[in-house]
Amino acid sequence: MVPDFTACAGAAGRRKSTHLTPLSSLPQYRFILYLSGRNAVPGQSPKTFGWARVAPNVILLGLVSLFTDISSEMVNAVLPLYLTMILRFTPLQFGFVDGLQHGVTALLRTASGVAADKGQRHKGIAATGYGLAAVGKAVLLVAGTAPVVVALILDRIGKGIRTAPRDALISHSTAPGRVAEAFGVHRMLDTAGALLGPVLAFLLLALVPGRFDAIFVTSLSAAVIGLAVLFLFVENRRAPGVQLGSAGATARAALALLGRSGFGVLVVAGAALSLATISDNFVYLTFQRRSDLDPRFFPLLYVGTALVYLLLAVPAGRAADRIGHRWIYLAGNLLLLAAYLVLLVPAPGLMELAGCLTLLGGYYAATDGVLMALASTMLPRPLVATGLSLLTTATALMRFAGAVAFGALWGWRGPEAAVLVFAVALGVAIVAAGALVPRSGQIATP
Amino acid sequence: MKSWRVAFFAVLCVTCVAIPVLYVLSARRAAEGPLPGESPLPVRAPATSSAPPPAPRPIAPSAVPAPAASLKPSHAIVYRYTGVDAGHGKLARGELEAPEAPITFADLRCERVHMVHGGGVCLMTHRRTFPVRHEAVLFDGDFQVRHTLALSGVPSRVKVSPDGRLAAVTVFESGHSYAAAHFSTRTSIIDLARGDFVILDLEKLPVLRGGAPFQAIDLNVWGVTFTASGDRFYATLATGGRTYLVDGDVAKRQMQVLREGVECPSLSPDGTRIAFKRREAGRLTAVTWRLSVVRLDTGEEWALAETRSVDDQVEWLDDATVLYSLPEAASGTPVQNSWAVPADGGGSPRLVMPKAYSLVVVRNAAVGDRGRREPQNEAVGRPERRRVGAGGGS
Numbered sequence: 001m002v003p004d005f006t007a008c009a010g011a012a013g014r015r016k017s018t019h020l021t022p023l024s025s026l027p028q029y030r031f032i033l034y035l036s037g038r039n040a041v042p043g044q045s046p047k048t049f050g051w052a053r054v055a056p057n058v059i060l061l062g063l064v065s066l067f068t069d070i071s072s073e074m075v076n077a078v079l080p081l082y083l084t085m086i087l088r089f090t091p092l093q094f095g096f097v098d099g100l101q102h103g104v105t106a107l108l109r110t111a112s113g114v115a116a117d118k119g120q121r122h123k124g125i126a127a128t129g130y131g132l133a134a135v136g137k138a139v140l141l142v143a144g145t146a147p148v149v150v151a152l153i154l155d156r157i158g159k160g161i162r163t164a165p166r167d168a169l170i171s172h173s174t175a176p177g178r179v180a181e182a183f184g185v186h187r188m189l190d191t192a193g194a195l196l197g198p199v200l201a202f203l204l205l206a207l208v209p210g211r212f213d214a215i216f217v218t219s220l221s222a223a224v225i226g227l228a229v230l231f232l233f234v235e236n237r238r239a240p241g242v243q244l245g246s247a248g249a250t251a252r253a254a255l256a257l258l259g260r261s262g263f264g265v266l267v268v269a270g271a272a273l274s275l276a277t278i279s280d281n282f283v284y285l286t287f288q289r290r291s292d293l294d295p296r297f298f299p300l301l302y303v304g305t306a307l308v309y310l311l312l313a314v315p316a317g318r319a320a321d322r323i324g325h326r327w328i329y330l331a332g333n334l335l336l337l338a339a340y341l342v343l344l345v346p347a348p349g350l351m352e353l354a355g356c357l358t359l360l361g362g363y364y365a366a367t368d369g370v371l372m373a374l375a376s377t378m379l380p381r382p383l384v385a386t387g388l389s390l391l392t393t394a395t396a397l398m399r400f401a402g403a404v405a406f407g408a409l410w411g412w413r414g415p416e417a418a419v420l421v422f423a424v425a426l427g428v429a430i431v432a433a434g435a436l437v438p439r440s441g442q443i444a445t446p
Numbered sequence: 447m448k449s450w451r452v453a454f455f456a457v458l459c460v461t462c463v464a465i466p467v468l469y470v471l472s473a474r475r476a477a478e479g480p481l482p483g484e485s486p487l488p489v490r491a492p493a494t495s496s497a498p499p500p501a502p503r504p505i506a507p508s509a510v511p512a513p514a515a516s517l518k519p520s521h522a523i524v525y526r527y528t529g530v531d532a533g534h535g536k537l538a539r540g541e542l543e544a545p546e547a548p549i550t551f552a553d554l555r556c557e558r559v560h561m562v563h564g565g566g567v568c569l570m571t572h573r574r575t576f577p578v579r580h581e582a583v584l585f586d587g588d589f590q591v592r593h594t595l596a597l598s599g600v601p602s603r604v605k606v607s608p609d610g611r612l613a614a615v616t617v618f619e620s621g622h623s624y625a626a627a628h629f630s631t632r633t634s635i636i637d638l639a640r641g642d643f644v645i646l647d648l649e650k651l652p653v654l655r656g657g658a659p660f661q662a663i664d665l666n667v668w669g670v671t672f673t674a675s676g677d678r679f680y681a682t683l684a685t686g687g688r689t690y691l692v693d694g695d696v697a698k699r700q701m702q703v704l705r706e707g708v709e710c711p712s713l714s715p716d717g718t719r720i721a722f723k724r725r726e727a728g729r730l731t732a733v734t735w736r737l738s739v740v741r742l743d744t745g746e747e748w749a750l751a752e753t754r755s756v757d758d759q760v761e762w763l764d765d766a767t768v769l770y771s772l773p774e775a776a777s778g779t780p781v782q783n784s785w786a787v788p789a790d791g792g793g794s795p796r797l798v799m800p801k802a803y804s805l806v807v808v809r810n811a812a813v814g815d816r817g818r819r820e821p822q823n824e825a826v827g828r829p830e831r832r833r834v835g836a837g838g839g840s
Binding site: 202204205206207208209211213214217218221222224225228229232233411 | 451454455458459462463465466469470473474534535573578661780
């Protein structure tokens with residue numbers, strides 16, 4: 001492995017023609033960063049792997065996400081039981097809340113991105129988001145129907161608020177040549193939390209059957225620990241080289257970002273790819289319909305996907321830093337396309353299932369954090385949170401629209417036809433994105 | 447500067463671990479109930495029953511069919527005991543409005559149960575496994591397990607056909623409900639003698655509406671009730687936020703839509719009326735259900751005197767009265783109490799069995815009479831005999 005610093009310097013040296021190149025990715029600036037040790041990563045030796053390469057701030061943010069996800073997912077895992085057994089909710093009500101939160105968080109995401117960039121208060125805004133989720137858990141303890149809806153909405157709103165500033169903070173805490181790896185580490189910890197949460201919840205239900213309050217107390221505790229890590233240890237990082245007064249983050253600046261050819265194209269491409277994405281649940285459901293899979297294994301499908309995601313997040317990030325973010329991002333979408341094709345295999349069996357879950361996990365590993373890394377290196381430093389929030393708003397809305405469209409297609413023509421249509425759409429989107437999405441202005445194999 | 451943070455964090459972590467651990471320990475102690483020689487631990491006082499029933503007397507399975515006096519055939523009741531003590535979740539039997547302590551069975555812990563005299567189905571959840579396993583346990587007239595079938599989700603409803611041949615089981619599919627906010631149900635029909643599924647998923651059957659195929663995505667079927675012969679059934683079909691009453695045929699494997707707005711139907715013993723829950727309230731506030739009855743021949747429909755929201759598939763005590771369960775408090779308690787209300791819309795609800803959920807009126811008077819005298823060997827695996835008197839009060 002070639003030392004990254006040299007590699008990046010060489011690459012940026014060759015490619016600094018793009019007007020989007022952020023200051024920090026210029027070789028001379030990065031060299032200063034490296035010497036000052038502020039954003040640089042210890043362990044430049046080619047043999048150094050693992051944690052030491054990633055900034056402590058990123059690992060701390062990963063731990064915040066880990067605890068928060070334990071907290072959220074342990075509640076989500078038992079929520080259907082709780083709502084139906086204790087509170088007597090209907091699917092319709094739940095669906096309504098689900099739809100509502102999509103709309104509300106879309107607006108909040110953008111607002112929180114702008115707010116975080118204004119004055120570079122990433123930590124403060126992210127803390128508001130994590131705090132709201134914790135408040136939601138506290139509300140759950142005072143059970144009753146209305147509080148559950150409030151808690152769910154608070155949790156989702158919190159997620160909408162915290163995502164962009166947190167990802168900007170990850171980006172600002174990391175040397176540009178390693179952004180995708182840093183996102184990979186964060187997503188790995190995040191997914192680990194999402195896996196541990198349900199395990200903990202079912203362990204608790206095994207210990208004290210029917211006592212959902214025990215789960216809520218534990219969930220609140222995990223949320224408080226996550227919040228404490230954020231408050232006590234995570235450092236707020238301004239975008240390198242940005243003076244407070246100079247940050248011109250406004251709604252107008254956010255719109256102007258879209259006008260910038262490179263980033264605008266990325267948002268459109270990301271949105272198009274998201275629109276052609278079949279949501280996990282529909283993938284699992286399609287598989288189950290086509291294979292007569294033993295329904296007992298159904299919950300394990302999610303676990304399998306998450307496990308692959310967790311294992312591949314960091315390697316995919318590293319690969320993205322070396323080969324180029326957009327290539328890995330596109331390769332990830334090709335994995336998704338391959339997963340669709342597996343779904344269309346006649347009479348799929350256990351091998352196909354394993355293949356499908358691996359492809360799906362790989363898709364998440366190669367796209368989720370990598371897209372953020374790609375975008376954050378394209379954006380002007382003072383507006384990273386704003387830009388990321390725009391991008392996640394677009395992809396989240398399109399994902400939702402895609403799910404609705406897939407459901408409608410399924411009802412109209414059946415699952416096979418729906419998958420086929422989505423496969424064609426995804427193929428077209430990948431080709432178009434491959435042709436149009438610009439490089440991130442850095443990084444290539446030397 | 448940094449050291450006080452670490453110290454503060456350490457204290458916070460210890461607190462945040464200690465609180466859930468202590469909470470769970472205390473919850474476990476409360477659930478374990480009184481140990482021999484100890485005074486009973488305080489449990490939630492019942493809000494509705496006049497006199498708190500004493501702790502259950504566990505009895506050995508061999509002694510199951512209880513003293514003869516308590517087994518009046520028409521009113522023999524089996525249910526899930528929901529008191530917060532060692533007997534929680536166990537099958538129990540007793541009489542309506544009888545003040546004595548509930549008698550719980552040793553072996554079966556059922557989330558939901560239904561049976562006739564010859565046997566029935568107990569829906570079980572094994573909470574000590576991961577992932578949690580759900581099973582339909584088919585038992586005979588002596589409550590001995592004959593077959594065990596794996597279920598794909600959280601148990602919700604079960605009804606055995608009056609002739610004892612078939613059972614219908616509804617579960618919430620945990621898989622669908624995990625990441626997305628939507629959950630869905632699966633309803634299967636089981637042959638009790640063979641111990642296997644006859645129809646794995648009712649929602650895959652063709653559905654007719656006014657003679658034409660009724661197609662929809664996100665179709666859900668739940669809450670089956672069988673006719674006396676067991677060949678036909680009624681059930682709830684839901685799609686696009688609406689619920690319908692469907693009439694299904696087991697042999698022909700098809701269903702047809704009868705009317706809208708019926709959830710969790712339960713056919714009266716004489717086969718003329720269906721008791722159900724009617725959805726009353728809106729989308730953001732909690733849905734409430736009003737117990738109602740509809741005549742099958744005229745379509746005439748009326749609400750019952752129970753004004754609280756009931757989410758249950760009711761059980762008919764006889765042709766004049768329905769039984770159902772309600773949680774003891776608005777939330778946070780696993781305790782359910784069972785109530786009765788007249789089926790004609792008059793009268794008022796009365797508490798008939800505290801701490802009882804999933805009440806079953808164990809029908810079949812002929813077998814029941816015999817069962818009183820020689821309980822161990824009767825009514826096992828003889829469906830012809832069990833058909834005698836099927837349909838209870840009819």
